[in-house]
Amino acid sequence: MADYRTCIQSSMSADEAFSYMSDLRNFVRWDPGTVSAGQASGDGPGLGAAYDLSVKVAAGTLAFRYVTTDFDRPRRFVVKGTNRLFTSIDTITVEPRGSGSIVGYHAELLLNGPLTIFDKLLGKGFQGPGDKAAAGLERVLDGTVIERETV
Numbered sequence: 001m002a003d004y005r006t007c008i009q010s011s012m013s014a015d016e017a018f019s020y021m022s023d024l025r026n027f028v029r030w031d032p033g034t035v036s037a038g039q040a041s042g043d044g045p046g047l048g049a050a051y052d053l054s055v056k057v058a059a060g061t062l063a064f065r066y067v068t069t070d071f072d073r074p075r076r077f078v079v080k081g082t083n084r085l086f087t088s089i090d091t092i093t094v095e096p097r098g099s100g101s102i103v104g105y106h107a108e109l110l111l112n113g114p115l116t117i118f119d120k121l122l123g124k125g126f127q128g129p130g131d132k133a134a135a136g137l138e139r140v141l142d143g144t145v146i147e148r149e150t151v
Contacts, residue, residue, distance in 0.1 A: 002109040002122035004130035007102055010143035014101040017141060018074035018094045021103060024051035024066055030136030033129045035061050047071040053081065064088060087112055103141055105134070 010017050020026055022045035027034040035054040042049030051066045064081035066088075071077045074094055081088040086109060093104040109126060111119050131148065138145050 001119045002107075002126035004107045004126050004133075005105070005147070005149045006130070006134040006137065006145060007104045007147040008134070008137050008141050008143040009097065009100065009146050010103050010141035011100045012141055012143075013099065014094050014096040015074050017101045017103050018077075019045070020140070021092045021094065021105075022068075022071070022073075022077050024049075024053065024079060026140070027053060030140040031133045032056075032136060033133065040065065042068075045071070045077070051079075062086070066090075082112075085112055085115065086110065100143070102146070103137065103143070105137060107133075 012020070025037045025039060027037045033056050035056055037051055037053045040050040040052045045068065047068055047070070049068045053064045053066060054061045055064060062083055062085065064083050064086070066079045066081040069078050069080050076091070076093045078089065078091045081090070089108045091104075091106040095102050107130065109122055110116065111122065134145050134148055137143075
């Protein structure tokens with residue numbers, strides 16, 4: 001399993017940051033690994049909303065279907081992305097901080113099926129893409145990275 005966490009202190013209000021982050025179509029604006037993102041079902045963010053994302057990998061791109069599995073506006077939401085090879089679980093938290101907010105982003109990437117025996121190897125390749133995504137978040141949230149960790 002690959003596990004990446006970052007926290008951004010943002011000048012955006014908690015409501016603004018939550019609205020921006022919970023619409024997965026915005027991933028292409030901050031995550032350089034995301035090639036395309038579109039809503040597959042639902043009308044904007046919310047429980048059960050589904051998004052199709054294409055993500056860069058060494059051999060090209062992989063398609064993921066992300067579904068919102070937990071949605072507690074304006075504090076927390078969880079999306080689960082799957083394809084035949086991987087499962088990605090992203091948990092985003094937002095808490096008010098003065099006139100801005102603290103946005104937490106936690107991404108877990110797991111291999112599916114018999115490939116799970118290689119889960120421990122995933123973490124080694126997750127640091128670089130995670131750091132690039134954190135830099136993108138820092139930019140779009142008009143903030144500063146205050147925490148970063150890869151496991």
